[in-house]
Amino acid sequence: xATEWPPLEDGxxxxxxWVDPEVYRAxxxxxxxxxxxxxxxxxxxxxxxxxxxxxxxxxxxxYMAKSSAVIGNLEGYVFRTYERLLLAEVRHRxxxxxxxxxxxxxxxxxxxxxxDPGDVERxxxxxxxxxxxxxxxxxxxxxxxxxxxFEFIAGVVGMRSNHVRSLFHKRMQQLMKxxxx
Numbered sequence: 364x365a366t367e368w369p370p371l372e373d374g375x376x377x378x379x380x381w382v383d384p385e386v387y388r389a390x391x392x393x394x395x396x397x398x399x400x401x402x403x404x405x406x407x408x409x410x411x412x413x414x415x416x417x418x419x420x421x422x423x424x425x426y427m428a429k430s431s432a433v434i435g436n437l438e439g440y441v442f443r444t445y446e447r448l449l450l451a452e453v454r455h456r457x458x459x460x461x462x463x464x465x466x467x468x469x470x471x472x473x474x475x476x477x478x479d480p481g482d483v484e485r486x487x488x489x490x491x492x493x494x495x496x497x498x499x500x501x502x503x504x505x506x507x508x509x510x511x512x513f514e515f516i517a518g519v520v521g522m523r524s525n526h527v528r529s530l531f532h533k534r535m536q537q538l539m540k541x542x543x544x
Contacts, residue, residue, distance in 0.1 A: 366410040368394045382417075383424040389437040390420040390445070396438075398445060404509075405449050406456075412449065419445035439518040443502070446519075450505075492542060500534045503527065 368391035390398075394416050402412020423441050427434065434440045493501060499520070506516045513531075517524035 365395075366399055366413065368416075381424065381428075382420050383427065386420050386424045386427070386437065386441065389441045390416050390423075392438050393442045393445060397442070401446065402449060405453050412445075415448045415452065416441075416445050418448055434521075436518055436521045439521055443519050492538065495538060495541065497534070500531065500538070503531045507531075 394413075398412055398416050399409040402415065403409035406412060419441055422444055423434075423437075493504065496504060503516055503520070506519065511519075513524040513528045517527045520527060522530075
């Protein structure tokens, strides 16, 4: 069952300050289209994403007021802010996840049993390559890994899809030259 985005007539105050009704509306659109599903995928529980979406709306409002910026694709900007908040939460949760010593011991004894050594090396190399990426390239790469197409990503980053595809390809080529050089 989908969690409903609460309606709002006027702006409201959040911990970070006032939230613009237009930004709140855009956050509601994002929530209904993909926000709850993303929270379910990343946090394991869709409604757990609501506070992060409200935080994203507050941050976007704060950014717009502070910089007098006009954001062309407000929903994309809200989505990207929301996604970053969720990914930060996932990293935080994984960092402090309790360790199951018995499972660790079992893994330590048999970690190579089902795994090809080449797979381990590939995973390590991939992690090193990702650490070399600039923020934009990493963001597009993560969205691609999550299964999003360039059309969707273009809306998130506020660019045309052919430009995103071309720029991403060029940056990946540069990264491969850096790694191979």
